[in-house]
Amino acid sequence: MKCVLVNPPVLVADPYQAYAYADVRPYGLYQIATMLAKEGHWVRVIDMMEYRQGDYEALIDPRFEYGSLPSGDNESGARKNVYLYGKPLAWLEDELERIGAADQVLVTCCLPFNFRPAVDVVSLCKSKFPAARVRFGGLYPTLFPKHAARSGADEIFEGRWEQAEKVMADPSLCSGTPDRWIFKLVNGCKYRCSFCINAATSPSLAFEPRSVANEIARLQREFGIEEFCNWDPNVLLMPDALVELFRWLENEGTSPRLRFDMGISPHLLTPDVAKAMYDAHTVAMTIPFESVDPSMMRRFGKPYGESESLRALEICRKTGFDTRRFHCTFLVGIRGENLRSVFRTYLSILENGGKPTPFPLTPTPPTREYRRHERWLEGKDLDELNGHLWPTQPAKMIGVYDTIME
Ligand code: SF4
Structure with missing residues (x-):
């Protein structure tokens, strides 16, 4: 066929x-x-x-x-x-x-x-x-x-x-060898954040750590791919599997650069796991902050708060990472949010050595944030919910949010 x-x-x-x-x-x-x-x-x-x-x-x-x-x-x-x-x-x-x-x-x-x-x-x-x-x-x-x-x-x-x-995806099917490839280890996320469409699926092992390490070593050897991105929604839900993967990579005698751009849950990052990530040549990580405002964090249903994100950043810094390159994401675009909190979040990340990275809210049905904003979204088609169009905001705020992004 x-x-x-x-x-x-x-x-x-x-x-x-x-x-x-x-x-x-x-x-x-x-x-x-x-x-x-x-x-x-x-x-x-x-x-x-x-x-x-x-x-x-x-x-x-x-x-x-x-x-x-x-x-x-x-x-x-x-x-x-x-x-x-x-x-x-x-x-x-x-x-x-x-x-x-x-x-x-x-x-x-x-x-x-x-x-x-x-x-x-x-x-x-x-x-x-x-x-x-x-x-x-x-x-x-x-x-x-x-x-x-x-x-x-x-x-x-x-x-x-x-x-x-x-099946692990084969990059030889790409037209031209990619500079980076993806690896998967943990499926799903047990949390139910109010804006997330990954929410509430039981975490499970996508592949055995040993076979992921074998595959990474093979791709580095055969294709010369030197950088691998983890694309799991919440890889730290199975920290033992991650540390085991690093051990198998060491056994393979391979040391590609690793990235965790999808984000790690800050409350699950321990000094030992951070050290293992550092030793395994991790070069990029996203540490979500979302907001320094505790009431917003309760609204989002996040399993952690600002102090855990700051602690994760500090652990990474003490481990030896250059955290200025780590994206620290925070949510913007909630209707009626306090812009002072948005700027306090930005400054808190900056002062603590992270890279502030605003993340516009895309209110997707059936998330709780979609339902909370429904009266301002009624009649919109799915393409109009793109967060960068500020679908929850009154006209006078569009320019303000565009400026925040700049
Ligand atoms: S912890 Fe992350 S992946 Fe899990 S539900 Fe929340 S935002 Fe989604």
Whole structure:
């Protein structure tokens, strides 16, 4: 069977959003591609993302303009341009023409507010390969199957593909060797933060630490990949597995750079785990702060507070990390939030040696933050919930929040 897998481009409302997308490879799509290839099918992955390493401002240019979307709440009347980050449809059309025909096309879409470029891809694949079965999967079709069905795909694939989840994605299916690759160790997160769509899934081991170490060593040896990013929602829920992975990496005699950009839970970071991460050549880590305001932390349902985030930063600094490179994220864009708290959070991170990284709220159904803001969101389609459009804010606050991001 001839299978084509497509990762569509995404939308950005400002350069900062493009920066936040950097290096997010569609690991699940590559897992499926790897599984299909192992089963003996002809497989081709078309990744339309760009993975820029800088110059994000250049994207905010009429050449990349995708259209304009309502900005602010459902009464603001404001609009903002959004831009395509990734390859255009004309590029995909050329790629599909080169392939000629396919039996199956699998299109993914992770973030629901990016559904439009993904639907464009589904439509193009349907028209270029009318005999192929076009399957649409990922988080967006899983959370919003009826909405995704409007794409005209032959199948809406909900949930996870269990057999593919057992396979480690093979970077040889990329066009060109990637500089970085992803590794997974722990699935799920037991917490229920009010804004998070990863919430409340039981944590489980994605792969045995030894096999992850073997694979990392193989990829470093065979492909020369020197940097590996962990993409688990909450890897520190299984600290023993992480430390075991580091031990196996040492046994393999391999020492790639490791990144934990998805974030670690600060209250779960102990000096011993931090030391093990340091010794294992960790070069990047995200330490979430969310807010210095205890009432906001209670609202978010976070399992930790500012003191735990500060303690984690201090542990990392004492361990020897250069924490100025660690993204310390904090949430912005809650309707009616106290901007003094936002700036206090920013200053607290800065004073304590972290890199303040604002994270705009994307209120996604059915999270609690979506429900809390529902009266200002009613009537908005999913693409209008992009946090960088400030969907919960009155018109007068849009410029204020844009300035905060700058
Ligand atoms: S701890 Fe992190 S991954 Fe878990 S629910 Fe909260 S925000 Fe989501």
